[in-house]
Amino acid sequence: MTTNVLEVKNLKLHYFTEQGVVRALDGISFEIARGETLGLVGESGCGKTTTGVALLNMPSPPGRIVEGQILIDGIDIVGMNSRQLRREVRWSKIAMVFQGAMNCLTPVYTIRQLMDETYREHTDKYTKEDANASMLKYVNMVGLPDHILDRYPHELSGGMKQRVVIAMALFLEPSLIIMDEPTTALDVIVQAQILNLIKGLKKNLGLSYIFITHDLATEAEVADRIMVMYAGKAVELGSNEQIFGLQGPMHPYTAKLLAATPRLHQKVDELAFIPGSPPDLIDPPVGCRFAPRCPFAKAKCLQVEPTMTEVGPRHQVACWKAIKDSDYERQ
Numbered sequence: 001m002t003t004n005v006l007e008v009k010n011l012k013l014h015y016f017t018e019q020g021v022v023r024a025l026d027g028i029s030f031e032i033a034r035g036e037t038l039g040l041v042g043e044s045g046c047g048k049t050t051t052g053v054a055l056l057n058m059p060s061p062p063g064r065i066v067e068g069q070i071l072i073d074g075i076d077i078v079g080m081n082s083r084q085l086r087r088e089v090r091w092s093k094i095a096m097v098f099q100g101a102m103n104c105l106t107p108v109y110t111i112r113q114l115m116d117e118t119y120r121e122h123t124d125k126y127t128k129e130d131a132n133a134s135m136l137k138y139v140n141m142v143g144l145p146d147h148i149l150d151r152y153p154h155e156l157s158g159g160m161k162q163r164v165v166i167a168m169a170l171f172l173e174p175s176l177i178i179m180d181e182p183t184t185a186l187d188v189i190v191q192a193q194i195l196n197l198i199k200g201l202k203k204n205l206g207l208s209y210i211f212i213t214h215d216l217a218t219e220a221e222v223a224d225r226i227m228v229m230y231a232g233k234a235v236e237l238g239s240n241e242q243i244f245g246l247q248g249p250m251h252p253y254t255a256k257l258l259a260a261t262p263r264l265h266q267k268v269d270e271l272a273f274i275p276g277s278p279p280d281l282i283d284p285p286v287g288c289r290f291a292p293r294c295p296f297a298k299a300k301c302l303q304v305e306p307t308m309t310e311v312g313p314r315h316q317v318a319c320w321k322a323i324k325d326s327d328y329e330r331q
């Protein structure tokens with residue numbers, strides 16, 4: 001019996017647009033153990049949200065999973081039909097707090113009506129009593145009073161709405177929750193409260209998370225492991241310590257990303273920035289996708305794409321320099 005809640009193998013999700021095929025996820029593999037939080041980081045457009053919706057097998061049109069496996073509790077969900085996914089997987093095994101979800105709560109329904117709808121949609125055993133009991137339990141668990149259930153979204157503050165969407169993600173008791181930028185639109189005090197809530201839920205419920213954020217300081221706070229993405233690929237995957245610790249990351253892109261993170265008392269013109277921009281995902285370069293922006297790139301990097309390679313315990317990196325490739329070192 002596997003202790004992994006999730007195993008993703010060579011997952012590819014492409015968007016079939018009029019301009020061409022956007023290779024938004026181009027073969028990523030990772031696993032999440034029970035109770036573990038995996039942080040996803042990388043520049044805008046690298047495929048973080050696409051990874052989240054792929055794991056629900058719910059790509060937004062014109063997206064399609066074209067290859068790979070998504071094993072949730074050992075069962076592959078890629079081939080499942082929409083009814084199976086709705087009844088057996090989404091929200092009951094794996095739930096997602098979507099990017100900006102708190103601003104998308106349908107304004108004409110109360111919180112009770114919104115939660116009731118989710119309950120009906122995703123369970124075969126719906127009863128009004130169970131639904132109401134469950135709503136109360138999870139609304140209280142996220143620190144909100146009972147009467148919130150009869151309020152409309154516009155009557156709530158940003159922090160309260162974010163607690164509501166977290167309660168909605170929790171209340172069919174999934175084993176894995178994907179949180180896409182759950183604190184980005186909140187002020188720093190409310191951000192801290194929501195982060196504490198998320199950490200508390202993890203401890204008390206033994207939940208696993210995928211936590212997506214632009215903010216590396218937040219990621220260092222909540223994640224056990226970090227996957228760094230670049231242009232639809234994973235480029236480094238390791239523990240919080242391996243990525244953020246004293247030894248520092250092994251991939252030049254991760255190092256640049258860390259150096260570009262603002263710290264208090266640091267002036268904007270002191271920040272390192274990454275020259276150039278990520279490649280076009282319709283026609284990505286051959287070789288390493290980061291090579292055109294990498295200060296360490298050599299001929300091999302521009303010609304041959306590096307694959308994720310083990311460089312330490314559960315630490316992988318896709319970089320010829322980092323793995324001390326003999327061709328690279330000779331060039």
Ligand SMILES: Nc1ncnc2c1ncn2[C@@H]1O[C@H](COP(=O)(O)OP(=O)(O)OP(=O)(O)O)[C@@H](O)[C@H]1O
Pocket residue numbers: 015017022024042043044045046047048049050051060061062063099281
């Ligand atoms: N529905 C869509 N149709 C076509 N292309 C899309 C669609 N959704 C996303 N993409 C493309 O897929 C790539 C990955 O997008 P994604 O939204 O996953 O990035 P992200 O890492 O979540 O970015 P951000 O940090 O800005 O939220 C981008 O190049 C984006 O333009």
Ligand SMILES: [Mg+2]
Pocket residue numbers: 048049050099180
């Ligand atoms: Mg996103």
